[in-house]
Amino acid sequence: MNALSIAFRVLRVDRRTRTSAFLTAVGVAVATSLVLLLLGLPYAVDAREERVAWQNKAEQTLVDQRQDAPALIKISTDRFGDQEIGRLDVALTGKGRLDLPPGVTRLPGPGESLVSPALAELIDKQPASSLGERFGKVVGYIGSAGLRHDDQLFALVGQRVEDMGEDALPISDFTTSAYYTDYDLELLAGVGLVVLLVPSLVLVASAARLTATRRERRLAAFRLAGATPQQVMAMVVAELAIPTVVGVVLGAAVNPLVRMWASEVPWDGSEWHPSDLAAPTELVVGAVVCLPLLVIGAAVFGLRRVVITPLGAMQRTPTKPLSWLRVLALPAALAVFVVAAQLGAGNMVVLGALATLIGSATVVGPWVTAAVGRFLVKAWRGPAGLLAGRRLHTDPKAAYRASSGVVLAVFVGAMALTLLPTLESTDFGPPEPTFAPSTLRLNATADQADKVVERIDDRLTRYGQQERAVRLDNAVVNDANGAPYPAYIGDCKEAAPLFGLSPQVCLDQPAVYGVGGTPVSLDAEYDQSTFPLPKGVATADLPRPVVLVDRELVPEGFKATASLVAVATSDTDTDLIRTAMVAGSAGAEVFSDVDMVASGTDRLDELRRITAIGIVIAGLLAGCSAAIATAGAVMDRRRTFGALIAAGTQVPVLARTLRVEAALPAIIATVGAGVTGTIVGVVLVSLIENAPAVVLTPWLLAPVVVGVIVAVLAGSVCGPALRRVRQEPLSDE
Amino acid sequence: MVADQRSMVQEVLAPPAISGRHLVKNYGPHRALAGVDIDVRRGEAVAIVGPSGSGKSTLLHVLAGIVPADAGEVCLAGSRIDELSEARRSELRRSEFGFVFQQGMLVDELTAEENVALPMLLGGTSRAEAMQAARYWLDRLGLAGRHRSMPGELSGGQAQRVAIARALAHRPTVVFADEPTGQLDSRTGAEIMDVLLEICAETNAAILVVTHDQELASRATRSIRIRDGRIESAVLTA
Ligand SMILES: Nc1ncnc2c1ncn2[C@@H]1O[C@H](COP(=O)(O)OP(=O)(O)OP(=O)(O)O)[C@@H](O)[C@H]1O
Ligand SMILES: [Mg+2]
Numbered sequence: 007m008n009a010l011s012i013a014f015r016v017l018r019v020d021r022r023t024r025t026s027a028f029l030t031a032v033g034v035a036v037a038t039s040l041v042l043l044l045l046g047l048p049y050a051v052d053a054r055e056e057r058v059a060w061q062n063k064a065e066q067t068l069v070d071q072r073q074d075a076p077a078l079i080k081i082s083t084d085r086f087g088d089q090e091i092g093r094l095d096v097a098l099t100g101k102g103r104l105d106l107p108p109g110v111t112r113l114p115g116p117g118e119s120l121v122s123p124a125l126a127e128l129i130d131k132q133p134a135s136s137l138g139e140r141f142g143k144v145v146g147y148i149g150s151a152g153l154r155h156d157d158q159l160f161a162l163v164g165q166r167v168e169d170m171g172e173d174a175l176p177i178s179d180f181t182t183s184a185y186y187t188d189y190d191l192e193l194l195a196g197v198g199l200v201v202l203l204v205p206s207l208v209l210v211a212s213a214a215r216l217t218a219t220r221r222e223r224r225l226a227a228f229r230l231a232g233a234t235p236q237q238v239m240a241m242v243v244a245e246l247a248i249p250t251v252v253g254v255v256l257g258a259a260v261n262p263l264v265r266m267w268a269s270e271v272p273w274d275g276s277e278w279h280p281s282d283l284a285a286p287t288e289l290v291v292g293a294v295v296c297l298p299l300l301v302i303g304a305a306v307f308g309l310r311r312v313v314i315t316p317l318g319a320m321q322r323t324p325t326k327p328l329s330w331l332r333v334l335a336l337p338a339a340l341a342v343f344v345v346a347a348q349l350g351a352g353n354m355v356v357l358g359a360l361a362t363l364i365g366s367a368t369v370v371g372p373w374v375t376a377a378v379g380r381f382l383v384k385a386w387r388g389p390a391g392l393l394a395g396r397r398l399h400t401d402p403k404a405a406y407r408a409s410s411g412v413v414l415a416v417f418v419g420a421m422a423l424t425l426l427p428t429l430e431s432t433d434f435g436p437p438e439p440t441f442a443p444s445t446l447r448l449n450a451t452a453d454q455a456d457k458v459v460e461r462i463d464d465r466l467t468r469y470g471q472q473e474r475a476v477r478l479d480n481a482v483v484n485d486a487n488g489a490p491y492p493a494y495i496g497d498c499k500e501a502a503p504l505f506g507l508s509p510q511v512c513l514d515q516p517a518v519y520g521v522g523g524t525p526v527s528l529d530a531e532y533d534q535s536t537f538p539l540p541k542g543v544a545t546a547d548l549p550r551p552v553v554l555v556d557r558e559l560v561p562e563g564f565k566a567t568a569s570l571v572a573v574a575t576s577d578t579d580t581d582l583i584r585t586a587m588v589a590g591s592a593g594a595e596v597f598s599d600v601d602m603v604a605s606g607t608d609r610l611d612e613l614r615r616i617t618a619i620g621i622v623i624a625g626l627l628a629g630c631s632a633a634i635a636t637a638g639a640v641m642d643r644r645r646t647f648g649a650l651i652a653a654g655t656q657v658p659v660l661a662r663t664l665r666v667e668a669a670l671p672a673i674i675a676t677v678g679a680g681v682t683g684t685i686v687g688v689v690l691v692s693l694i695e696n697a698p699a700v701v702l703t704p705w706l707l708a709p710v711v712v713g714v715i716v717a718v719l720a721g722s723v724c725g726p727a728l729r730r731v732r733q734e735p736l737s738d739e
Numbered sequence: 740m741v742a743d744q745r746s747m748v749q750e751v752l753a754p755p756a757i758s759g760r761h762l763v764k765n766y767g768p769h770r771a772l773a774g775v776d777i778d779v780r781r782g783e784a785v786a787i788v789g790p791s792g793s794g795k796s797t798l799l800h801v802l803a804g805i806v807p808a809d810a811g812e813v814c815l816a817g818s819r820i821d822e823l824s825e826a827r828r829s830e831l832r833r834s835e836f837g838f839v840f841q842q843g844m845l846v847d848e849l850t851a852e853e854n855v856a857l858p859m860l861l862g863g864t865s866r867a868e869a870m871q872a873a874r875y876w877l878d879r880l881g882l883a884g885r886h887r888s889m890p891g892e893l894s895g896g897q898a899q900r901v902a903i904a905r906a907l908a909h910r911p912t913v914v915f916a917d918e919p920t921g922q923l924d925s926r927t928g929a930e931i932m933d934v935l936l937e938i939c940a941e942t943n944a945a946i947l948v949v950t951h952d953q954e955l956a957s958r959a960t961r962s963i964r965i966r967d968g969r970i971e972s973a974v975l976t977a
Binding site: 386387388389392393396397399400643645646649650651654655663 | 800829830831833838844862
């Protein structure tokens with residue numbers, strides 16, 4: 007009889023082995039689909055960016071001579087409400103040939119546009135002045151081959167060459183390839199691989215352990231009957247290979263579903279095409295081959311005791327108390343992390359240091375587990391505390407192993423959630439705002455600025471708006487000491503509202519505002535021919551960090567090169583004014599400080615969401631392993647519990663006790679890991695130079711939620727498991 | 740003297756601690772008990788002997804209400820208990836009965852005293868009270884030095900003593916013991932049996948003990964032989 011046929015026979019006869027095999031297969035399937043997804047992530051950005059390379063300013067191939075270019079383009083980001091709209095303005099020069107970008111069947115002429123289906127839908131729902139008029143006449147759609155994802159808001163707008171301005175890009179062709187590496191996402195995928203793979207493997211391990219006692223006994227019987235260690239090993243491998251192979255195949259099969267679900271999670275401002283998340287074939291094959299080897303290897307390692315000595319599993323050796331030196335591992339790892347951070351934090355360094363921290367958790371964890379056990383053994387009040395304490399105390403390593411998945415996820419998650427807002431908030435928006443947050447602005451060349459202002463005002467009048475566009479020219483003011491100040495030229499009374507100030511801050515005579523010393527001259531740009539300002543010019547300060555020169559003071563012959571056209575808005579009319587500005591400027595990028603903060607917040611939200619999703623998945627996996635381990639623990643002690651029930655202990659009382667027994671370590675583990683993770687996060691933040699105060703957000707509660715999920719899942723199986731115990735005859739086994 | 744006689748009379752007239760009438764139990768087509776009548780008085784020790792599969796364990800389980808009978812009556816101190824709800828019956832098992840099984844069935848992770856205290860704790864007794872009772876009974880069973888020992892560190896006989904302490908700690912009126920010495924050598928088995936009988940006599944409990952060992956059976960007040968679910972013979976031994 008070969009090993010495989012014995013394995014199949016055992017599977018057919020023994021119900022518990024079947025359950026264990028089923029759970030093992032599920033665990034392996036989950037691990038497989040997660041690994042395949044995470045392996046695909048680093049390539050996903052590549053795939054997505056390739057599709058939308060033509061929408062991206064940085065990717066374009068430019069021609070040296072503007073007049074040789076077949077087309078001029080301008081790429082900008084527009085906003086509607088809190089949604090971003092991508093925009094590409096194109097003007098055909100009539101020279102040379104231009105290939106169409108993906109997903110586009112023809113290029114729009116001046117006054118026409120092609121829009122993505124989602125944008126078309128949005129336009130239809132809004133009054134034209136709020137949105138539609140920004141794009142001209144919609145003459146067609148952009149197909150999904152040219153979009154980041156199917157819900158992307160994007161417009162390809164046709165323009166006349168003369169409206170394109172100096173800053174338009176002369177392109178030879180639309181780019182179709184991107185060389186883009188998203189290091190953040192690679193880091194996330196790497197961390198995710200560790201943080202999610204560990205709980206998956208713990209799940210597999212606890213599923214396999216469900217029959218361990220019984221299997222150990224069976225294998226010991228085989229050994230006593232004269233089977234060689236190799237033969238026994240072959241049986242173990244065969245018994246595990248069946249569910250593992252099934253699980254891997256299942257995991258690979260559900261991968262498209264997982265991709266579909268994951269494609270809804272935004273990164274870099276947008277969702278995905280499910281196909282973006284597909285890993286390259288070589289990696290898929292590699293994973294499908296390696297995972298079973300990993301799982302079987304781990305199981306064989308776990309059973310080596312039995313193989314070495316047939317009686318080994320039956321004997322219990324008293325456990326040595328764990329050395330308190332283990333506690334030092336955490337500060338040591340923290341020190342490594344700090345040194346690594348000081349040496350310059352490349353991704354590999356951060357990952358390595360993170361791995362050290364995670365590694366230290368496996369050293370410290372069992373000691374803490376034992377300590378908690380010791381405490382409970384001393385302090386218990388009811389049977390649940392007694393049972394839980396004794397379990398933790400007797401075999402802290404095994405107890406910690408069972409909860410290591412959730413500990414890891416919560417630890418990393420709490421740390422990340424503490425670090426994220428702090429790291430991100432360091433580069434939010436301009437440090438000291440010059441403009442009022444909602445003031446909309448666009449850059450224009452000085453030549454075009456007046457025309458743009460006029461067109462915007464026309465539209466604003468047409469829309470019945472009170473606001474008017476204000477032109478500010480960029481300039482440099484030099485003071486008596488020769489220190490240059492970047493400045494705007496404008497009319498103070500007009501400009502004051504743009505900065506959120508009342509016109510009353512302006513002097514009644516023309517003045518230079520915001521220069522500390524005596525302003526003496528004016529330049530269009532740095533280091534240019536200097537135009538002297540009138541002697542004894544009036545000066546004043548503004549309650550904003552801005553230098554403003556009244557237009558009346560501008561010396562004869564001075565010519566600005568770059569201008570800013572700005573409109574002060576109230577929050578209610580932003581979309582209308584945007585429309586006026588975008589349409590009036592033939593598609594210039596309109597921006598405000600609110601947008602900058604908003605896009606910073608987007609990335610932060612994405613990171614938090616992904617972190618939270620990661621923790622929840624890890625938590626669910628950990629919960630399942632905990633539940634399986636709990637069921638196993640009940641089944642392993644079934645004879646005792648059977649006897650207690652026979653002696654009159656009520657099943658609900660026992661179930662409640664065992665529920666608490668199972669939940670207590672899970673809750674302690676989660677809370678402990680969460681608190682430690684937060685503390686480590688705070689320590690790390692404090693090491694960052696002039697980092698802002700730690701922001702304790704409600705997101706930090708995510709680990710606690712996970713802890714509750716795990717505890718509930720772990721405890722929930724006690725009842726059914728006990729009922730099974732009761733149904734079995736007392737004399738079983 | 741008069742008082743003594745009166746109490747003896749009362750004892751004879753009082754209903755048996757536990758009694759079964761015409762007990763029948765079928766497992767599918769197989770008849771495990773085929774009409775068994777049994778009475779056990781307080782202070783009396785009854786040994787149940789018989790070949791394997793004859794229905795000894797089944798009789799114990801039916802009397803204790805762990806397994807319902809298909810026909811017949813079970814009375815505790817004269818009142819029917821087989822018609823009670825499961826909740827009431829398990830309450831009775833907790834308060835009136837004590838159980839000792841073939842193997843200790845101790846929780847591996849708990850110390851000896853904690854194992855003894857566990858049923859009381861589950862029943863809502865406070866820690867201090869349960870642990871005190873546990874220590875008392877361990878001392879009574881000659882395990883004074885082994886309160887903190889783990890089951891893995893105890894010999895088979897010691898583990899069985901712990902199990903007996905657990906069964907007696909709440910002072911039951913009826914003790915059921917299913918082959919309590921089955922795993923032990925005959926000397927230790929005899930020792931365990933003596934302790935069990937001695938303490939039951941002292942607490943005036945009724946005891947039913949299943950055993951394969953004739954020598955041990957002869958230490959009981961009387962022994963009942965079962966074959967194929969019927970009482971074959973009853974012998975008064977003491
Ligand atoms: N749960 C059950 N399901 C089906 N048959 C059972 C069950 N329990 C016992 N039996 C059958 O009832 C008969 C009596 O069993 P019981 O366990 O009472 O025997 P026993 O006298 O205790 O035997 P032993 O000395 O081997 O313990 C046996 O034939 C057994 O096969
Ligand atoms: Mg029996």
